[in-house]
Amino acid sequence: MNATKTLLAAAAALVTAGAALAEPVKVGMITTLSGGGASLGLDTRDGFMLAVKQANNPDLEVVIEDDQRKPDIAVQLADKMIQSDKVDVLTGIVWSNLAMAVVPAATAQGKFYLSTNAAPSALAGKGCNPNYFSVSYQNDNLHEAAGAYAATAGITKAFIMAPNYPAGKDSLTGFKRFYEGEVVGEVYTKLGQTDYAGEIAQIRASGADGVFIFLPGGMGISFVKQYADSGVGLPLIGPAFSFDQSIIQAMGDSALGVLNGANWSPDLDNAANATFVETFSAEYGRLPSVYASYGYDTANLLLSAMAKASVADADAFRAALKEADFDSVRGKFAFGPSNHPVQDLYVREVVRDGDILTNRIVGTAMEDRGNAYEGECKM
Amino acid sequence: MSAMLLIEQALNGLQYGVMLFLMAAGLTLVFGVMGLINLAHGSLYMVGAFACAGVAAATGSFWLGLAASLAAAAAAGAIVELTVIRRLYARDHLDQVLATFALILVFSEGTRWLFGSFPLYLDIPAALAGPITLPGGIEYPLYRLVLIGIGLAVAAGLFWLIGATRLGVRIRAGEADREMIAALGVDISRLYTIVFALGAALAGLAGALVGALQSVQVGMGEPVLILAFVVIVIGGIGSIKGALVGAILVGLTDTLGRFLLPAAFGTFLPPSEATSIGAALASMLIYILMAAILVIRPGGLYGRV
Numbered sequence: 001m002n003a004t005k006t007l008l009a010a011a012a013a014l015v016t017a018g019a020a021l022a023e024p025v026k027v028g029m030i031t032t033l034s035g036g037g038a039s040l041g042l043d044t045r046d047g048f049m050l051a052v053k054q055a056n057n058p059d060l061e062v063v064i065e066d067d068q069r070k071p072d073i074a075v076q077l078a079d080k081m082i083q084s085d086k087v088d089v090l091t092g093i094v095w096s097n098l099a100m101a102v103v104p105a106a107t108a109q110g111k112f113y114l115s116t117n118a119a120p121s122a123l124a125g126k127g128c129n130p131n132y133f134s135v136s137y138q139n140d141n142l143h144e145a146a147g148a149y150a151a152t153a154g155i156t157k158a159f160i161m162a163p164n165y166p167a168g169k170d171s172l173t174g175f176k177r178f179y180e181g182e183v184v185g186e187v188y189t190k191l192g193q194t195d196y197a198g199e200i201a202q203i204r205a206s207g208a209d210g211v212f213i214f215l216p217g218g219m220g221i222s223f224v225k226q227y228a229d230s231g232v233g234l235p236l237i238g239p240a241f242s243f244d245q246s247i248i249q250a251m252g253d254s255a256l257g258v259l260n261g262a263n264w265s266p267d268l269d270n271a272a273n274a275t276f277v278e279t280f281s282a283e284y285g286r287l288p289s290v291y292a293s294y295g296y297d298t299a300n301l302l303l304s305a306m307a308k309a310s311v312a313d314a315d316a317f318r319a320a321l322k323e324a325d326f327d328s329v330r331g332k333f334a335f336g337p338s339n340h341p342v343q344d345l346y347v348r349e350v351v352r353d354g355d356i357l358t359n360r361i362v363g364t365a366m367e368d369r370g371n372a373y374e375g376e377c378k379m
Numbered sequence: 380m381s382a383m384l385l386i387e388q389a390l391n392g393l394q395y396g397v398m399l400f401l402m403a404a405g406l407t408l409v410f411g412v413m414g415l416i417n418l419a420h421g422s423l424y425m426v427g428a429f430a431c432a433g434v435a436a437a438t439g440s441f442w443l444g445l446a447a448s449l450a451a452a453a454a455a456g457a458i459v460e461l462t463v464i465r466r467l468y469a470r471d472h473l474d475q476v477l478a479t480f481a482l483i484l485v486f487s488e489g490t491r492w493l494f495g496s497f498p499l500y501l502d503i504p505a506a507l508a509g510p511i512t513l514p515g516g517i518e519y520p521l522y523r524l525v526l527i528g529i530g531l532a533v534a535a536g537l538f539w540l541i542g543a544t545r546l547g548v549r550i551r552a553g554e555a556d557r558e559m560i561a562a563l564g565v566d567i568s569r570l571y572t573i574v575f576a577l578g579a580a581l582a583g584l585a586g587a588l589v590g591a592l593q594s595v596q597v598g599m600g601e602p603v604l605i606l607a608f609v610v611i612v613i614g615g616i617g618s619i620k621g622a623l624v625g626a627i628l629v630g631l632t633d634t635l636g637r638f639l640l641p642a643a644f645g646t647f648l649p650p651s652e653a654t655s656i657g658a659a660l661a662s663m664l665i666y667i668l669m670a671a672i673l674v675i676r677p678g679g680l681y682g683r684v
Binding site: 034035038039042164169186187188189190192194195197198199201202204205217218219220221222225226229230231246247249250251252253254 | 381383384387388391392394395488491496497498499500502503508509510518520522523589591592593594595596597598599602603634635637638641650651654655658659661662
């Protein structure tokens with residue numbers, strides 16, 4: 001509780017200090033609030049708005065719209081926000097294909113884009129932009145964490161699997177980048193597939209001693225339940241997307257013991273995180289997910305920049321963002337040259353805590369990991 | 380690749396097929412008897428899964444959940460038939476597609492409103508959890524074997540219902556000539572409601588049974604609906620026998636294709652290209668099968684041309 005008060009006081013002090021410089025900042029949040037992927041967008045929004053509420057800064061105004069997970073709608077919303085709402089900053093997109101449709105056009109018009117999740121390789125390398133900041137990660141990071149840790153977890157012959165679409169291919173590439181063992185099976189499944197009996201039979205026959213999967217959303221729920229029931233019983237590892245707070249409840253005990261690469265966890269030991277987890281749970285009645293943590297960090301980054309520079313002065317505001325002078329719930333946080341975070345990556349394990357399932361950190365996979373496409377970014 | 384793996388994959392294909400049959404049976408009955416294209420059939424599948432998950436969570440019993448799923452889907456089907464579908468029989472197919480598409484949106488957002496955006500938890504009943512060893516040393520999940528059994532039992536029950544009962548006679552008569560059986564004094568609108576509720580109950584049963592294996596979430600019915608349409612087109616619209624054969628054909632083709640094609644490409648391509656191309660082709664395979672069957676038999680396997 002004391003930590004909460006200290007942080008609130010600190011936030012209030014920041015606000016007061018910044019008041020002299022303050023130029024109102026208008027933020028447009030485009031995220032997924034309906035349809036199949038709505039839980040991710042809801043967490044992003046709730047995390048972001050929690051930080052906004054805590055800062056209580058009258059100079060910050062947020063417009064929120066639902067993209068329905070459709071790129072065309074995301075583009076229309078971005079146009080509307082830029083032209084009629086006159087926003088200065090855009091944020092909130094969950095999916096990489098939507099980010100690709102919105103981000104390049106928005107940054108070309110001189111707007112800032114702060115990513116709360118999606119950070120595709122195309123925007124991390126050749127397509128990087130000084131006005132584009134990824135607060136979450138670069139898309140490959142969590143897969144790299146799983147790959148780097150797999151050998152430590154005793155997985156020397158891995159069976160790896162992802163859906164057959166660009167992010168799925170990036171995922172397996174990311175896993176293999178730092179994986180030291182042997183890959184004994186590599187399978188691409190249909191996007192949206194719900195039955196994995198065929199793949200599980202292949203895993204059983206492959207001679208693997210561990211399985212890496214990237215199956216976001218409902219696909220992961222289906223796979224993990226079927227995998228647990230099949231009795232194959234080999235260790236399972238994946239990125240946090242497949243085993244996050246909102247998803248593991250639907251997997252039930254099938255998910256216990258599953259390892260997942262992440263850059264944040266509810267038990268990460270720092271004051272900002274303790275405050276975040278406590279206030280988020282109190283406000284919304286559920287534990288936060290990684291998406292909520294990215295939303296929360298993004299809002300706090302924005303508030304820290306507002307305290308240092310006026311958004312009217314784009315160069316100064318950009319420099320203020322780049323300093324990343326805020327208390328991240330991840331503890332350590334800095335931007336690399338391409339505006340992607342340089343951060344520690346962890347491996348978490350799904351555990352039962354009373355009635356609910358959650359994640360606990362079991363080890364550090366990589367320290368100060370940045371963006372694999374750094375070299376291609378010229379800016 | 381061993382014979383055992385092949386047998387296990389064939390069982391997987393069969394299990395997938397019989398679950399598709401439960402969906403396709405209702406769809407083909409409704410289309411055959413009433414001439415109605417019902418896009419909202421997938422929503423009834425979702426209703427079954429949510430009813431089962433909700434009741435199982437409240438009571439702790441999967442079997443009560445299963446009973447609830449049948450009741451909820453049949454009730455939802457009957458209500459929808461009485462309020463909306465009934466007005467569509469005389470309209471053309473485009474109107475039916477539009478109206479039933481609207482029903483999908485109503486069901487999806489209604490379910491979200493009731494249950495929230497987060498996927499629900501529904502697990503396999505403890506008595507059926509885990510694998511058993513089949514003759515020949517194949518380890519196979521017991522629950523999937525039970526699904527095959529239930530699916531085949533329902534198929535047998537449907538054949539008996541259509542072939543040997545008074546209701547079945549009326550259904551067949553309704554398919555052949557609906558004006559004539561109305562003229563003979565059969566209450567055609569009541570028959571339609573019963574057939575629609577029966578189809579809905581089968582979809583709800585499939586949703587609940589499959590829901591224990593997968594994620595119970597809003598929108599779960601639509602991917603299955605597309606496959607169910609493929610099944611009834613392959614089998615011949617209106618034919619229960621066609622739906623059964625078509626469903627098992629689609630289940631086996633899809634499962635074996637996903638497994639054999641990447642392996643086949645692997646014999647002459649590097650592994651990562653082989654898996655990628657194989658997976659892409661495997662996902663097209665059932666549509667290729669459908670096209671091939673339509674070329675040979677334009678009415679489907681058991682359909683009237």
